[in-house]
Amino acid sequence: MATSQVLLTVVMAVFLVFIAAWLVRIEEWRSYSPLGASGASSETGGTHKEKPSGIVRWLTTVDHKDIGILYGVYSVAIFGWAGFTVLIMRFELLTPGQMLISTSFYNALMTSHGLSMLILFGTPILAAFSNYFIPLLIGADDMAFPRINAIAFWLLPPSAILVYAGFFLPAIPAAQTSWTMYAPLSIQQPSPAIDLMLLGLHLSGISVTMGAINFIATIFTERGEDVSWANLDIFSWTVLTQSSLILFAFPLLGSALIMLLLDRNFGTTFFTVDGGGPILWQHLFWFWGHPEVYILILPAMGFVSLILPRFSDRQLFGFKFVVYSTLAIGVLSFGVWAHHMFSTGIDPRLRVSFMAVSLAIAVPTAVKTFNWITTMWNGRIRLTTPMLFCIGFVSNLIIGGVTGVFLASIPIDLILHDTYYVVGHFHYFLMGGTVFAVFAAIYYWFPLFSGRMYQKTLAKAHFWLSMLGVNITFFAMLLMGYLGMPRRYATYDLTIGPIDVLTTLHQSATLGAVIITVAQLIWLYNMVTSWLEGPRVPTADPWNLEENGLRTPEWAWFEEKRETALADGGEEADEDSKV
Numbered sequence: 034m035a036t037s038q039v040l041l042t043v044v045m046a047v048f049l050v051f052i053a054a055w056l057v058r059i060e061e062w063r064s065y066s067p068l069g070a071s072g073a074s075s076e077t078g079g080t081h082k083e084k085p086s087g088i089v090r091w092l093t094t095v096d097h098k099d100i101g102i103l104y105g106v107y108s109v110a111i112f113g114w115a116g117f118t119v120l121i122m123r124f125e126l127l128t129p130g131q132m133l134i135s136t137s138f139y140n141a142l143m144t145s146h147g148l149s150m151l152i153l154f155g156t157p158i159l160a161a162f163s164n165y166f167i168p169l170l171i172g173a174d175d176m177a178f179p180r181i182n183a184i185a186f187w188l189l190p191p192s193a194i195l196v197y198a199g200f201f202l203p204a205i206p207a208a209q210t211s212w213t214m215y216a217p218l219s220i221q222q223p224s225p226a227i228d229l230m231l232l233g234l235h236l237s238g239i240s241v242t243m244g245a246i247n248f249i250a251t252i253f254t255e256r257g258e259d260v261s262w263a264n265l266d267i268f269s270w271t272v273l274t275q276s277s278l279i280l281f282a283f284p285l286l287g288s289a290l291i292m293l294l295l296d297r298n299f300g301t302t303f304f305t306v307d308g309g310g311p312i313l314w315q316h317l318f319w320f321w322g323h324p325e326v327y328i329l330i331l332p333a334m335g336f337v338s339l340i341l342p343r344f345s346d347r348q349l350f351g352f353k354f355v356v357y358s359t360l361a362i363g364v365l366s367f368g369v370w371a372h373h374m375f376s377t378g379i380d381p382r383l384r385v386s387f388m389a390v391s392l393a394i395a396v397p398t399a400v401k402t403f404n405w406i407t408t409m410w411n412g413r414i415r416l417t418t419p420m421l422f423c424i425g426f427v428s429n430l431i432i433g434g435v436t437g438v439f440l441a442s443i444p445i446d447l448i449l450h451d452t453y454y455v456v457g458h459f460h461y462f463l464m465g466g467t468v469f470a471v472f473a474a475i476y477y478w479f480p481l482f483s484g485r486m487y488q489k490t491l492a493k494a495h496f497w498l499s500m501l502g503v504n505i506t507f508f509a510m511l512l513m514g515y516l517g518m519p520r521r522y523a524t525y526d527l528t529i530g531p532i533d534v535l536t537t538l539h540q541s542a543t544l545g546a547v548i549i550t551v552a553q554l555i556w557l558y559n560m561v562t563s564w565l566e567g568p569r570v571p572t573a574d575p576w577n578l579e580e581n582g583l584r585t586p587e588w589a590w591f592e593e594k595r596e597t598a599l600a601d602g603g604e605e606a607d608e609d610s611k612v
Contacts, residue, residue: 147212172257195233345412429465454514
């Protein structure tokens, strides 16, 4: 067993060295010129060639729009897996005792679900929109480093395979460390699946870091002549801040993962009880873990700040304050990690300082919320599907934020720590927040990247079922937390406590999860059928933005593309119009 673990570690190390050497030897990073509307590509020397078609196109593309689509498809697949795992877990929790699956398999599903949603889905789905739209919003031809952009994506599928290896290889049990991978549990479990998972997460971190460098370089160096820092769009501001957080947070996570691999395979004592100590892992993990929350929520806030004013028929209220609050969140996010560790016995003086910063970070979020509400208050609201998801985002974010303020208070946190209250708070923030903003962006830009319109009735059904399911599921978890129900338990057949009430709340949460699942199936059906057979958008301004002076640059690009396609004698909805 030990020999196989060492072999796997060496193989992955050789693989990473190979990738590094390959990147070093690649020349002319920026020789690629993106496709024009006619489908021709300008290469070094002035030659022209047609864009490849079929599978070759997707395997070799360095076009930022194509890579954005690849990120999106990959993320949807991961989202489906993560949703499937949590559905099994929720059905297991319908009754207090063990019913469907073993406790070990439950723990494996819980580990997979957390890592999938936070790392393998959350960051890539935001990168999908960043790749597709940031060059269009800032007037750039493409990303600063198109080939690095493509490599960053193609590192993700092997990373997911490594993370899920324990589910596909019958000879080794899946990792059961939870997504936090706390020592000493993550050191003592012998399964090679944990080593593969750690290597996969490390590979994913490399991908995310490469993407962040590319976004920063693009926004700094590739802006059009008419785009200054004063008029840079709010979505680009949030992605710039997110990318800066990634550069500080993910390398530290990668270092911690390497230290954990060394503890598991080479006898080091970074996180062992008789060495550096398990608490060291918690410090390093949460120094990444809490900024990761803002890495996931900041671009989502950018979506809402960009889309919500379009359907309020007015400019965003307090644009500069939204930008300043974004930067403030980026700075403060690195000073709050230890509020996850109030119950570990750290110095009370340190606890108080982290409590103060954790309470302070709620202020810039409240500023954003005030600006969104004020934008709607003085506007003429159009309840389109993107607007509904923006309103749902704001509503859920308020609940998630307020419940988080309670956890920032030391006395309350000591009571609610490691209960379902934390799970409810966290999911209100990310499922009810980030995912809702992503859906708002999908519906808002669907006519642009597909050339077609979705079924509006199904889209609104998707919103209302999602809103209903999210609030049923996670409000029930908040109540369970108040009743003392601990999280990460596969069973809860306890001899004390309000078992009947907890059972009812678990069943309510499962009902909500089923409703959420039905909603996402409706969304998937709507997207696929609309992409293939939906009505073509009749104009380049499907949301009537130009009437109020609210059209943003990506829609101008869409109009130019349509006009060029028509001038070439084709239809605006030919094959290229879908990307």
